Amino acid sequence: MKRFLLSKLLPLIGFLLLWQISSLFFNQLILPSPLAVFGKILVIMKSLTFYSALLVTLLRALGGLIIALSLGIFIGFAMHFSKAVSALMHPVIITLQSLPIISWLLLALIWFDSSVIPVFIVAVSTIPIIILNVYEGLKEVSGEYLELVTFYKLDFRRCLQGLYLPSIATYIISAYKIIIGLCIKTSVMAEVIARVKQGIGTEMNLAWINIDTAEVLAYTVLIVFFTFATERLLTFIFSGTLRNYQ
Amino acid sequence: MIRISNLTKSFGAHTVLKSLNLHIGFGTTVLLGPSGSGKTTLLRLIAGLDKNYQGEIDSEKMRMSIVFQEDRLLPWKTLRHNIEFILPRDKVNQERINHITESLKIQALLDSKPFKLSGGQKRRCAIARGFIYPSDIVLMDEPFSSLDLYLKLKIIADINILLEKEKRNLLLVTHDITEALLLADEIIIFKQTPVTEFQTLKLDLPKNERMLQSSVFTEWERRIYEYLLSDKES
Numbered sequence: 001m002k003r004f005l006l007s008k009l010l011p012l013i014g015f016l017l018l019w020q021i022s023s024l025f026f027n028q029l030i031l032p033s034p035l036a037v038f039g040k041i042l043v044i045m046k047s048l049t050f051y052s053a054l055l056v057t058l059l060r061a062l063g064g065l066i067i068a069l070s071l072g073i074f075i076g077f078a079m080h081f082s083k084a085v086s087a088l089m090h091p092v093i094i095t096l097q098s099l100p101i102i103s104w105l106l107l108a109l110i111w112f113d114s115s116v117i118p119v120f121i122v123a124v125s126t127i128p129i130i131i132l133n134v135y136e137g138l139k140e141v142s143g144e145y146l147e148l149v150t151f152y153k154l155d156f157r158r159c160l161q162g163l164y165l166p167s168i169a170t171y172i173i174s175a176y177k178i179i180i181g182l183c184i185k186t187s188v189m190a191e192v193i194a195r196v197k198q199g200i201g202t203e204m205n206l207a208w209i210n211i212d213t214a215e216v217l218a219y220t221v222l223i224v225f226f227t228f229a230t231e232r233l234l235t236f237i238f239s240g241t242l243r244n245y246q
Numbered sequence: 247m248i249r250i251s252n253l254t255k256s257f258g259a260h261t262v263l264k265s266l267n268l269h270i271g272f273g274t275t276v277l278l279g280p281s282g283s284g285k286t287t288l289l290r291l292i293a294g295l296d297k298n299y300q301g302e303i304d305s306e307k308m309r310m311s312i313v314f315q316e317d318r319l320l321p322w323k324t325l326r327h328n329i330e331f332i333l334p335r336d337k338v339n340q341e342r343i344n345h346i347t348e349s350l351k352i353q354a355l356l357d358s359k360p361f362k363l364s365g366g367q368k369r370r371c372a373i374a375r376g377f378i379y380p381s382d383i384v385l386m387d388e389p390f391s392s393l394d395l396y397l398k399l400k401i402i403a404d405i406n407i408l409l410e411k412e413k414r415n416l417l418l419v420t421h422d423i424t425e426a427l428l429l430a431d432e433i434i435i436f437k438q439t440p441v442t443e444f445q446t447l448k449l450d451l452p453k454n455e456r457m458l459q460s461s462v463f464t465e466w467e468r469r470i471y472e473y474l475l476s477d478k479e480s
């Protein structure tokens with residue numbers, strides 16, 4: 001508890017103090033005080049619109065993640081088992097990783113209806129991470145275990161369940177915190193730019209148009225908080241599975 | 247039962263087995279030899295894990311199971327699931343798993359994961375896995391190396407009972423003379439590398455621990471040392 005106070009709470013209080021003092025020197029529109037932002041957070045959290053917007057944003061992030069996972073696992077497997085696919089996909093992944101998300105966004109604005117754009121953006125930005133983790137995970141399956149498989153002529157299904165999936169799981173699980181944060185952030189960003197009809201991004205955009213800086217910051221704090229909460233919730237739900245693969 | 251003719255195996259320029267002719271009969275055969283003499287290499291060839299060799303290995307389509315020199319237990323599976331993992335779907339027999347793990351004294355650990363176990367406990371699980379698999383011959387590569395003497399004697403006794411009861415064959419690789427004498431019907435001794443010649447000893451000893459104190463045992467031990475230490479080669 002003492003450690004927690006020292007390592008987490010004190011820096012936070014220091015930061016808030018610094019913020020409070022700085023805000024005294026600026027206009028409320030440029031830098032609102034932490035108290036003003038806190039007030040906004042309370043107001044936002046009392047409204048039902050916020051929760052439906054949050055749900056929509058999280059669902060979009062989830063949708064993109066599911067697409068990325070299914071495609072990424074499939075491609076990762078194909079790359080592992082076929083040299084040709086691996087040779088073909090490596091440059092594609094590198095390109096995917098280095099392409100600025102804004103390019104995807106601009107293209108998506110041309111290609112898609114606004115409400116699916118965040119799903120698409122989440123999918124394209126997480127898919128390289130998933131593919132690489134699956135690919136590395138499969139590479140890590142030790143030759144010693146594969147010898148068991150060839151010796152006892154185990155079928156592919158058993159090999160998948162007993163060897164490949166657990167090995168991938170350890171890799172994806174070790175990256176899941178980064179992945180979840182990324183999904184939620186990109187989902188909100190795409191919502192803002194695509195001007196979707198509903199979502200946290202929509203609310204943020206509205207606050208920005210109204211030049212309500214306190215509200216923009218309030219949503220920022222809420223996103224950080226709910227990303228953290230989602231992470232914790234998932235850790236809790238999957239803790240059994242997590243332990244299984246460690 | 248397993249017929250090896252004119253077998254040559256090299257790793258690059260390093261020849262380990264050279265024009266080897268060997269017949270492994272029914273019962274328990276022990277491959278004895280110093281470290282690096284090519285025992286594991288031969289076992290892997292017989293197991294079909296290495297197909298890169300010259301000559302012929304005919305194992306008459308016998309069903310084999312294997313206990314590797316390493317445990318090879320999947321870290322994310324319990325011991326029970328590790329055992330079931332290699333079994334054909336219709337051959338998963340909990341009674342048999344319970345029986346064999348009980349005689350190896352790991353039954354109580356069946357639902358634990360490998361990381362919670364000692365080296366010897368994992369070893370015993372690997373041994374159990376090899377025996378639970380319905381094979382005609384069990385191949386084992388230095389399976390007792392991490393076990394203490396008492397446990398080793400106990401497990402060897404249990405293995406002898408099991409082999410007798412189920413009429414199964416065993417091909418065991420070791421460099422421990424006591425182990426060899428307690429288990430073998432026949433001992434094949436490698437000495438020089440590359441292996442071309444070897445000594446075959448047919449044994450007819452009572453397979454129990456009391457034999458260790460008898461003069462027959464010391465006599466056999468003496469003969470093995472005599473062969474290993476003779477400088478006839480070169």
Ligand SMILES: Nc1ncnc2c1ncn2[C@@H]1O[C@H](COP(=O)(O)OP(=O)(O)OP(=O)(O)O)[C@@H](O)[C@H]1O
Nearest residue numbers: 257260262279280281282283284285286287288421
């Ligand atoms: N994969 C390999 N590549 C190159 N050389 C190898 C390989 N496997 C074995 N050897 C060589 O073959 C020789 C025999 O090795 P092997 O593992 O069969 O010995 P062993 O009799 O089982 O020894 P130990 O009792 O130490 O297990 C050694 O000189 C080793 O260096």
Ligand SMILES: [Mg+2]
Nearest residue numbers: 285286315387
């Ligand atoms: Mg060896």
